[in-house]
Amino acid sequence: MKKWIAVLIGAWLGLQLSAGYLFAPLLFQHLDKMQAGNIAGISFNITSYIGIVVWLLAYIANRKNTRHNYGRSFSGKAIMLLLLLIIANQFLVTPVIEAYKTNTSNWLLSLVGGSFGLWHGTSSIIYMACSLLALILVFRLTALEER
Incomplete structure (x- = not known):
């Protein structure tokens, strides 16, 4: 199970980096x-939904492995932060951007x-933070696999 989760995480990270830093600029x-x-x-929507599923699976798998100190481990906290x-x-920032694009209201x-630029920048920063955090977690979780 751990190896499948590691493969899924790696695949999602590749998708995340490709969508944001290769595919979008080319478009x-x-x-x-x-x-x-x-x-x-x-492509960002697809990446996000896949990411939610993959990181929920990682959360569940990691929680099973570290039941007693899960909330205190770096990996546990980082996975929860990444999911959030x-x-x-x-579900919060993207609908605001869509509201700007379609000239509709958003709560x-x-x-x-x-402004549109502020919300787009916020989304970009969150996207980059998720990419960096996922990269750290990939190395951390695969290193734990080998021990």
Whole structure:
């Protein structure tokens, strides 16, 4: 089970890095902004939903292995943080960006305000933080496999 989780995590990380740092820039280089943004948004949505499933599985698998001190271990806290960041980006920040693109209302946008650039930047920072945290966790969890 641990090896399958490690493979899933590695595959998701590859998808995350490819979507955000290879695929999206190429889209914006070769297509108009709106079309590129729509296609990139679809790839980010797919990556987020896959990430939620993969990191939930990692959470469950890691919790089974470290039952007594799970909440205090770095990996346990990092996996929970990563899940929260992906969920927040997908279900809080992304709908605000979509509201800007479609010129509709959003409860969080009404509550907090901000520009499209601010929300897009926030999403980008969360995306980068998830990528870096996942990279650290891949090395950490695979190193624990070998011990």
